Amino acid sequence: MTSATAIADSYARLIDLLAGAGADYRLLRHAPEGRTELASLIRGHRLEQAAKCIVVRVALGRKRRRYVIAVVPGHHRVDLDAVRDEYGGTKASFAVREVAEELTGCVSGSIMPVSFDPSVEVVVDPALLEHDEIWFNAGRLDASVALSTASYVALARPRAARIGLAPALVPATATG
Secondary structure (H helix, E strand, O other): OHHHHHHHHHHHHHHHHHOOOOEEEEEEEOOOOOOOHHHHHOOOEEEEEEEEEEEEEEEEEOEEEEEEEEEEEHHHHHEEHHHHHHOOEEEEEEEEEEHHHHHHHHOOOOOOOOOOHHHHEEEOOHHHHHOOOEOOOOOOOOEEEEEEEEHHHHHHOOEOOOOEEEEHHOOOOOOO
């Protein structure tokens, strides 16, 4: 389980990163919410602008694996097969909650589209980058950030790959 100290550290690291880089962002405090659809309603933006972040475990062989933060627009689902293929893996699955929280320093529902762990890469679906501004929980359930997409790309340096499934394209086995 992620400690309150780790959450505070992740939040502080994010704010320090944004402020230190002169990023174009706004911070919004709100009622605690980790579900993308409800958080978007509370924050008052379109679901397409929400950065839904899921930690994915990619198996690279019998005993090798890597973790990535998969970021898709709020109205999409993560396509695990696409993440697997992007990293040349044999299988991809959602990381168990405890591992995801440990790797990100965030409680489930507040994972950010940035990584402070050099072993965890961020991969973002280009559909999210089509917007001038994106929204996401700031490493905690009661605070969110609106960040210009240009600032996001410059700071997070995510890998861009088609890893999202639009609602009409979601197969019965895809979740996220």
